[in-house]
Amino acid sequence: MAEESAALIRKAGGVAIQAPSMREIPLAENHEAFAFAEELTSGTYDIVICMTGVGTRHLFAAMETQTPLDDLVAAISATCVVARGPKSAVALRGFGVPIAVTVPEPNTWREIIAAIEKSANGRPLDGASVALQEYGVANTRLEQALRERGAKVRTVPVYKWALPADTKPLRDAIAEILARTADLLLVTSATQVRHLLAAAAQDGCEEQLRHALRELAICSIGPVSSESLAELGLPPDFEPARSKLGGFVKEVAAKAADLVDGKREHLRRRAAVVEQTASSAQAPGEEGLNTLDDSPFMLACRRKPVPYTPVWLMRQAGRYMQEYREVRARIPFIELCKRPELAAEVAVTAQRRIGADAAILFSDILLIVEPMGLGLRYVGGEGPSITQTVREGADVERLREVDPFESLAFVADAIRTTRRELAADIPLIGFSGAPFTLASYIVEGGGSKNYVQTKSLMWRDPGAWHAMMETISRSVARYLNMQAEAGAQALQIFDSWVGCLSPDDYRRFVLPHTKAVIDALTPGVPVIHFGTGCPTLLDMQASCGTAVLGADHRVDLDAAFDRYPGIALQGNLDPVVLFSSPPAIVDATARVLASAAGRPGHIFNLGHGILPATPVDSVIALVDAVHELSAN
Numbered sequence: 001m002a003e004e005s006a007a008l009i010r011k012a013g014g015v016a017i018q019a020p021s022m023r024e025i026p027l028a029e030n031h032e033a034f035a036f037a038e039e040l041t042s043g044t045y046d047i048v049i050c051m052t053g054v055g056t057r058h059l060f061a062a063m064e065t066q067t068p069l070d071d072l073v074a075a076i077s078a079t080c081v082v083a084r085g086p087k088s089a090v091a092l093r094g095f096g097v098p099i100a101v102t103v104p105e106p107n108t109w110r111e112i113i114a115a116i117e118k119s120a121n122g123r124p125l126d127g128a129s130v131a132l133q134e135y136g137v138a139n140t141r142l143e144q145a146l147r148e149r150g151a152k153v154r155t156v157p158v159y160k161w162a163l164p165a166d167t168k169p170l171r172d173a174i175a176e177i178l179a180r181t182a183d184l185l186l187v188t189s190a191t192q193v194r195h196l197l198a199a200a201a202q203d204g205c206e207e208q209l210r211h212a213l214r215e216l217a218i219c220s221i222g223p224v225s226s227e228s229l230a231e232l233g234l235p236p237d238f239e240p241a242r243s244k245l246g247g248f249v250k251e252v253a254a255k256a257a258d259l260v261d262g263k264r265e266h267l268r269r270r271a272a273v274v275e276q277t278a279s280s281a282q283a284p285g286e287e288g289l290n291t292l293d294d295s296p297f298m299l300a301c302r303r304k305p306v307p308y309t310p311v312w313l314m315r316q317a318g319r320y321m322q323e324y325r326e327v328r329a330r331i332p333f334i335e336l337c338k339r340p341e342l343a344a345e346v347a348v349t350a351q352r353r354i355g356a357d358a359a360i361l362f363s364d365i366l367l368i369v370e371p372m373g374l375g376l377r378y379v380g381g382e383g384p385s386i387t388q389t390v391r392e393g394a395d396v397e398r399l400r401e402v403d404p405f406e407s408l409a410f411v412a413d414a415i416r417t418t419r420r421e422l423a424a425d426i427p428l429i430g431f432s433g434a435p436f437t438l439a440s441y442i443v444e445g446g447g448s449k450n451y452v453q454t455k456s457l458m459w460r461d462p463g464a465w466h467a468m469m470e471t472i473s474r475s476v477a478r479y480l481n482m483q484a485e486a487g488a489q490a491l492q493i494f495d496s497w498v499g500c501l502s503p504d505d506y507r508r509f510v511l512p513h514t515k516a517v518i519d520a521l522t523p524g525v526p527v528i529h530f531g532t533g534c535p536t537l538l539d540m541q542a543s544c545g546t547a548v549l550g551a552d553h554r555v556d557l558d559a560a561f562d563r564y565p566g567i568a569l570q571g572n573l574d575p576v577v578l579f580s581s582p583p584a585i586v587d588a589t590a591r592v593l594a595s596a597a598g599r600p601g602h603i604f605n606l607g608h609g610i611l612p613a614t615p616v617d618s619v620i621a622l623v624d625a626v627h628e629l630s631a632n
């Protein structure tokens with residue numbers, strides 16, 4: 001419909017840059033499908049997993065160009081056929097294929113594995129030969145889970161669309177977008193945008209293109225492409241009332257000026273906020289009140305006077321809270337992190353319930369290890385467990401640097417959703433693990449007591465250690481910048497386990513990397529550098545260029561304020577105080593506030609996260625006490 005769309009745009013007074021981005025792959029070119037058909041009819045497979053309805057139909061259509069449909073249906077019916085969801089089930093039934101296993105909601109790899117293992121008609125996975133139909137996205141997690149259980153897996157990637165044979169018009173369009181000559185992007189299918197990004201990636205300019213695209217007013221024809229755009233980190237600015245091409249272009253034309261102005265205004269305001277935070281010279285309220293920027297938490301990050309001491313608590317959304325446990329009873333932890341609307345609900349509910357002055361993104365520091373090429377599981381809903389750990393130099397080489405826009409887009413989405421649902425004056429904190437704490441998980445494979453593997457690698461092979469830390473640091477910096485861009489007002493770096501190191505080892509093996517991360521972060525977005533159990537490292541942590549330093553309960557807050565005059569401090573009530581009694585909680589809170597002595601730049605927090613057995617009433621009492629005792 002390129003010509004028709006261009007004509008409509010011109011008719012409405014616009015200039016159309018036409019860039020065909022999709023080529024239909026003829027059915028007869030699907031060689032993967034033919035190879036699969038041959039194996040299928042010769043009885044190679046025990047189990048066939050159909051992931052999507054469209055993909056299943058497309059696979060059959062392609063195979064049918066070479067093999068009679070009856071033979072295909074007979075061959076697949078002789079295997080244990082698994083339908084991932086209702087759509088693939090409908091497609092399979094359409095061909096008359098009996099389904100041995102149907103997978104319950106939410107249809108993730110976990111349910112697929114569990115359904116196969118539970119099914120009476122199912123075959124054991126150990127030693128089974130499994131074919132996995134793919135369409136659009138690879139299912140690495142499922143593939144890995146099948147292999148871990150002893151299955152032989154063959155993926156059958158069958159696609160309908162490829163990049164056009166001639167990509168010159170697409171590349172020309174990319175050049176125009178990069179040169180900022182375009183104002184609006186009209187999207188009628190998400191595949192177009194995927195291909196646009198893929199073409200840019202081939203030319204090594206994907207990141208620049210993403211930046212430029214965020215400056216355009218993005219118009220999406222309907223909810224399906226809007227959802228995919230949001231997943232790609234490019235949420236649309238406009239969607240028409242009806243998903244019809246003519247009406248779409250007409251509505252965009254009518255609103256074009258407003259859309260473009262609105263986007264420019266949004267970018268201008270963002271830049272102003274960043275600048276204002278960076279300079280921190282301006283008194284609040286001078287240039288119109290910015291509720292977020294003038295919230296007590298943000299003022300404290302910049303060491304400005306506050307009406308009362310802001311407080312939030314590490315792990316404020318967690319197992320100590322009934323509301324959280326209810327959500328968790330239904331949904332595995334990783335799924336919860338990957339579903340933006342649920343992650344937002346959990347984060348916002350916790351902030352409101354306890355009355356905290358900031359919310360923290362609901363996620364986990366370990367999600368970044370999956371796109372690095374490692375496996376991640378939370379065993380028994382508790383401690384994390386990582387497979388394919390790094391133990392030596394050769395392992396470091398296969399550690400992948402993360403493109404967060406690609407593989408952690410759900411985090412950006414969770415930030416946008418949470419930001420939308422939070423009150424206008426409640427800042428949202430994004431976060432990541434610090435390079436050392438992440439390295440400790442990547443090497444040990446989980447939590448650790450003595451960090452034997454981590455320290456051994458560090459001392460035995462400093463070259464491999466630094467290479468690993470560099471890969472992690474670059475990934476962390478990009479990840480945090482993505483979070484800031486998605487709408488996080490501040491960024492916390494958790495170095496939870498760094499206290500196991502001597503000052504000399506910290507200086508040699510960790511400090512340069514953490515500093516590199518902080519140096520690479522978007523200027524003007526305050527960074528909170530947190531460690532625990534590491535009072536002897538505090539000077540070096542303070543030297544990394546952070547706006548806010550985490551101080552745990554082992555630190556004398558009064559002395560720390562004097563020692564780091566240019567830095568805000570966050571802390572530092574012992575989390576175990578919350579198990580004592582209401583008067584004892586108030587007393588301990590008053591003591592922490594007294595050691596801060598009303599100096600600007602104090603953010604009240606615990607020394608470490610809220611423990612799971614903490615009574616929620618104690619947490620609420622603590623927040624109230626901070627507000628009441630510190631109010632001017």
Ligand code: 1CP
Binds near residue numbers: 362384608
């Ligand atoms: O409100 C919030 O703070 C929730 C968001 C959040 C954050 C900031 C979670 C959810 N995890 C984290 C950070 C995190 N994760 C850290 C740094 C903070 C700290 O030092 O406490 C660390 C070390 C992790 C790793 C991790 N994830 C652990 C520790 C295990 C160990 O001993 O190595 C655990 C238990 C998790 C799982 C997890 N993460 C978050 C929650 C709510 C949970 C529990 C999962 C469940 O519901 O069962």
